[in-house]
Amino acid sequence: MRLSAEWMSIADDRILEFVNEHGPATPTKMYEDDRVRFSRQHINTRCQRLTEYGLLVNLGNGVYSITEDGKRYLNGDLDAAEIEE
Secondary structure: OOEOOOOOOHHHHHHHHHHHHHOOEOHHHHHHHOOOOOOHHHHHHHHHHHHHOOOEEEEEOOEEEEOHHHHHHHOOOOEHHHOOO
16 A cells, blocks of 8 residues: 655646656656646646655656656555655
């Protein structure tokens, strides 16, 4: 079971799942794929927030990749409430 934090939104799990499954991606790519059903702007904002907490990393040019902590969170091995910004 995943343990999310107060700062997280439902979009965060979808974003992390997408990047984990498909590899590095831009918010536009996530939006166009239709698996992350939020606006491109909201996806972009959430990617930035996930980067602040170390679950994603910005590779440059708006391309995001999942980190080891992001994978641990998805697997239920990391309580997101324990992550510091």
